[in-house]
Amino acid sequence: TQLLEQSPQFLSIQEGENLTVYCNSSSVFSSLQWYRQEPGEGPVLLVTVVTGGEVKKLKRLTFQFGDARKDSSLHITAAQPGDTGLYLCAGGGYQKVTFGTGTKLQVIP
Amino acid sequence: ETGVTQTPRHLVMGMTNKKSLKCEQHLGHNAMYWYKQSAKKPLELMFVYSLEERVENNSVPSRFSPECPNSSHLFLHLHTLQPEDSALYLCASSQTRDSHYNEQFFGPGTRLTVL
Numbered sequence: 001t002q003l004l005e006q007s008p009q010f011l012s013i014q015e016g017e018n019l020t021v022y023c024n025s026s027s028v029f030s031s032l033q034w035y036r037q038e039p040g041e042g043p044v045l046l047v048t049v050v051t052g053g054e055v056k057k058l059k060r061l062t063f064q065f066g067d068a069r070k071d072s073s074l075h076i077t078a079a080q081p082g083d084t085g086l087y088l089c090a091g092g093g094y095q096k097v098t099f100g101t102g103t104k105l106q107v108i109p
Numbered sequence: 110e111t112g113v114t115q116t117p118r119h120l121v122m123g124m125t126n127k128k129s130l131k132c133e134q135h136l137g138h139n140a141m142y143w144y145k146q147s148a149k150k151p152l153e154l155m156f157v158y159s160l161e162e163r164v165e166n167n168s169v170p171s172r173f174s175p176e177c178p179n180s181s182h183l184f185l186h187l188h189t190l191q192p193e194d195s196a197l198y199l200c201a202s203s204q205t206r207d208s209h210y211n212e213q214f215f216g217p218g219t220r221l222t223v224l
Contacts, residue, residue, distance in 0.1 A: 095164075095208075
């Protein structure tokens with residue numbers, strides 16, 4: 001069974017601070033996706049990374065796929081209240097997708 | 110309508126009721142999924158349909174019965190549920206299941222409460 005552990009589980013920070021969320025596994029994945037879920041809504045895809053070592057930027061969000069394709073990180077610069085939500089990583093493989101345990105982020109104005 | 114829609118958004122039912130959840134995707138995708146999201150648990154994949162054929166059933170109790178009449182619609186029929194089945198039920202679609210990416214497009218979910 002493939003497992004994806006995210007850390008931290010919960011994070012509460014002040015507006016303007018930086019943060020990093022980690023997604024780790026002992027399994028290799030073909031791709032790694034990050035989703036954000038706001039209260040009362042379904043998860044929304046933010047990014048997909050597919051190459052070991054790949055870095056992708058989405059405004060203040062920076063996503064990195066580990067060299068061995070077993071882990072990933074999400075770094076947010078100058079967090080804003082609109083970044084509040086549940087962040088989910090998901091490992092992709094042929095005919096499979098495995099979701100991580102989630103990181104709940106609260107950004108306080 | 111665009112994306113993935115789900116109805117109803119909220120549902121309260123007794124343990125002896127029968128109800129159905131509906132999902133519709135307007136993305137032209139070939140695969141559809143049902144997930145269960147409970148507090149303090151990772152997202153649990155329940156069922157996968159690819160080209161209207163059920164291809165995955167992850168040990169889900171028979172009180173949950175999926176139906177996929179065409180590639181745009183997915184139903185989850187519920188009967189004699191238990192209080193522990195209370196959760197957010199999410200529908201998702203992906204372009205195809207036969208991929209290494211399987212990027213998921215989710216609906217807003219149905220918040221189910223079983224009394």
